[in-house]
Amino acid sequence: MTGYSSKTDVATANGKQNGSGNQTGENGTKPTEFTPQGNHASENNIQCSLTSDEFRAVNLMRQDMYPYEVIQEIADFIVKGSGIRPKIGIICGSGLGSLADIIQNPKVFDYEKIPNFPVSTVEGHAGRLVVGTLEGANVMAMQGRFHFYEGYPLAKCSMPVRVMKLCGVEYLFATNAAGGINPKYAVGDIMLMHDHVNMLGFAGNSPLQGPNDPRFGPRFPALVNSYNKDLINKAIEISKTMGIESSVHVGVYSCLGGPTYETIAELKALRMMGVDAVGMSTVHEVITARHCDMKVFAFSLITNKCATEYSDKKDDEASHDEVMAVAKNRQKTCCELVSRLVAEIQKTA
């Protein structure tokens, strides 16, 4: 979806561009001259030619303030609807939706049916919330996450983490597909995240921007020790028992805004900064989870190798098809790692 603009460049709700401001939309509705209050269009006396429905659609997508009470309502809807108070929340990365398929006695909520919930727009993100049990533990999993490049503000991308918190979740498992920058990483390896570089944060964007509600957490949360060391160590032990320790690493992830994959110069810069894997998600979810004091475990499945030198090889180009194919190939291993770690948590509970 594009933002609204002047009359010569009208954005429509389905993302198509019309040539002039005063035509009839595809659904036969004639755009009304709609001047939203308090935005730059009205301040500069530029008329906005969206229909009121279109304006509402844009506004809904851009909405980033979710008051505590709204989050509470969503959480109540899920807890009542499932009859379960989950302890562990799982976010499935691109192509890793099968992490939710292993949940037993699942109660499934399509995102469209959850009040005030965004919808998934990316291939490999089904758009369902699955609540049930795994290894005897109550869990909820997002089969589909929200990304900044989809047009959602960061606070909206990570709003479901707060929903998890108010459902009772204490542990967040965030997973993602990522490009491997560390030359030692191979496609199909797993990187346990022990830190991140928040590139969107460098640019002044945070899911915690705006008024702080202390019922969630402090105004200025610390982020050192964000990634729970006990869980990382447990995962390393599990990888040994699975016989995959040589393809499991501990490293630093960085999130860029996407949807473009990175240039060689960007990848070189990230490597110099100590980044091992790069993606387009997770960091804002981790920030939101740490803000409300959840324990975080996160890993990247390395779905492609990132070139940090110039060459003519077509192989160097990342593609979402490749990302999805590798994730599909490695889903069994990822599921086993997650199940075993959940079992460990459940054992010590």
Ligand SMILES: O=P(O)(O)O[C@@H]1C[C@H](O)[C@@H](CO)O1
């Ligand atoms: O949701 P994740 O971070 O796993 O997905 C990655 C980043 C983009 O959404 C997509 C690019 O292929 O995969």
